[in-house]
Amino acid sequence: MMEVSPGAESSRPDHVALRGVTKRYGGVTALEDVDFSCALGSIHAVLGENGAGKSTLIKIMSGVVQPSAGEMFLDGAPVSFPNPHAANDAGVVCIFQELSLLPDLSVADNISIGDPPRRFGMIDARAQRRRAESLLARIGCEDVNPLLNVRDLPLSRRQMVEIAKALAKDPTVLILDEATSALTAADVDRVFEILRLLRDDGISILTISHRMHEIEAVADRCSVFRNGRHIDTFDQGARSADEIVQMMIGREIAAQFPEKQQTPHPDTVLEIDHLSWEDRLKSVTLSAGEGEIIGLGGLDGQGQKELLLALFGVLKGVSGAVRIGGSAVALTSPRNAKSAGVRMALIPEDRKTEGLMLPMSITDNLVISSLDALSNGLFVDRKALETAVDDGVARMQIKVGSVDDPVSTLSGGNQQKVVIAKWLLTDPKVILLNDPTRGIDVGTKQEIYKLLRALAADGAAILFYSTDYEELIGCCDRVAVMYDGAIVTVLAGDAITETNIVASALNIEAQDAAKTVAGGPEATP
């Protein structure tokens, strides 16, 4: 498996290497007989669907879990890390998917939290601040004030602080587990700049990402994993994106997006009339017809999430009107939003904290939104409940061992399917999706696109916020681009192009750009 093709990159010596590494969790084999190596001073991307074994790989390398069999080498010498501390001491540092910063401590406190500089046994605040300043300067973030609380920083800056914190441990191997999944395109570029700088300093970098174009932009070498096995390692550029996707999913994929509906949408289901909330939503007016998928685009944080939350009754003090099927509805709570007259559903942003009760069973998670409908008088009807669960599992093709297992045992993609299935059981008329494919494997993404189309065909109106422009272009009948809390442009048909979305998102002469490009040679890619 590890015949490395000759080339400039592969002539570099191995920095970290795994030989015959296997990891079993109970009866489940997460990694099987993996040979893998990462060359000194390179950026190495690890690709694979959820459940391919990427996370286990980096957990082993960073000492979070121990392999069931096999060996690990650092600079040619065998090593074993009984815990993350041992890995850190050896120079292997991992930045995990979820941010690990403490929001109420300052940037400087956070950066030095593992080993603060001391003076007479007390923390030397001045030395700590200087250390933070120099580390932030190293990654080009001199503008971050080390004395600010992390809570007061925007998400993108926090990610930079996270990198600075990792650098404080003086790593020779830096591992990033989907460290860019929460960032917008501009911030991602910035992180990549930093990664290249660090690589040129001689740090080996291992990165995991689901976004193919990001890997193309930054990686020197790529490894593909599937079902716990190492499939191939190659220099970046040696394989086409299609070939890589093939390797990841191991099967042929049809067109990435299902065909759009050609018919117009005469019957208006959802009417949003001058909706405003604090200074985050500014007089948003939009309507969605029966069977229509409307994308919400724009830069991150321009009010798209607030719009969905306002519609779902989560925000207090929203002004304006919302009509469903012609009659005005009150937006007071999610409970009200799912009630008979409204029939709205929201797939929330973060499935782990907003979408699921992770330790609870798949059954409990699936039926939580339809418990009232499944109760007859005082008690829950068990027969009806089991039917509903079977129905949800079948409709979303959720891969489950037993529906009584905790939902946390499922892969990320299947967890998201549970969130969606939970709402399908309420038979919604208006479906709001808040970036539902973030951090999800390619196969599941495509299933979700198909499902959205099918739901639209059944008459639902869908509002779909995504940070991935490709999705908006491929999935939506219209795209409403938001800027600073207001809808600046609504693109339709062939006018939905990346150029137009980006132009509108930046609020630069959006109208003109749309007109020139619409119908031009570079219609939907």
Add this chain to the structure above:
Amino acid sequence: MTDAVRNSAGESRFGLGPEDKPILVASGFVLVILAIGTAYTLVTQGSATLLSPTYLLQQLQVGAFLGIVAAGMMLVILLGHIDLSVPWTLAAAAMMATAVGGGAAIPVGLAVGLLVGLVNGFGVAYLRIPSMIFTLGVNAVMRGLMVAHTGGFAPQTAATDLMQWLAVGKVLGVPAALLVWAAISVGVVLLLNRTATGRYIYAIGNKEAAAYLAGAPTRRVIITAFALCGMAAGLAGTLLAGYSTKAYQGMGDAYLLPAIAAVVIGGTHILGGKGRYLGTLIGVILIVLLNSVLSIMQMPEAGRQVIYGGVIILMLLVYGRGQKVTQ
């Protein structure tokens, strides 16, 4: 369409599943306590007093008061909250019930508990004040109100006949208090396992935000749980007044820590979301037997407190070690 697989243990929530280690450990501990106590009585008295039905029924009767309080407490702990107002809710219910007397005594006791529970629930669900602080404050308020009510003296009123019968009477040899506890237990098991409210309780205890966004009536469920907890404390108060024929200051003080301990020893997660009522039952029995055996062994009060606290800490250590550190 294929039918989804279900665990055989999951079919019936009354059976023991692999996740019920705390319940097994607590049951084992109950047997150990009985064995040690019996060995002690065999040596000193030459008889196995602890194993006689009379003794066991008597223990269960004493345990009923704690059991009723713990049943209510469990609902609140499952939500990830706590009710520290139990001592004076219990005392207030007892004092009001004896003060009113007659047929209205028991309803008044329950109503006092319900009222305090509603106030607690309102404070936690609507005012969003942490339950630990809010219920502690309510406890102090109730205490002040009761001292004002009695003028600082012991209440002179007596428990009604019905209260006394419920506490010490027997039906076919079974203590009436035990039957009340059993009825409450059946109610709680049905509530937790068979109703939508029960499932919402677990859901809120696991992740309130997710439950809210799923359209669960989170505020209503929180208020319901606190109201039931208050009523359980009120009921325990009226029964306890019947047991000692009168209400007195501080009669609830001995019930707060044991009730929380029983729930937690029974495997309910102190931060909510996980736990089975069977565990709480066994937790109550464990605490009652431990107290009883220690008093049979004529352990001085100081030693009893040390052993009592030590056992609780020990059991929590045993549970904690079973859980994965990284997650």
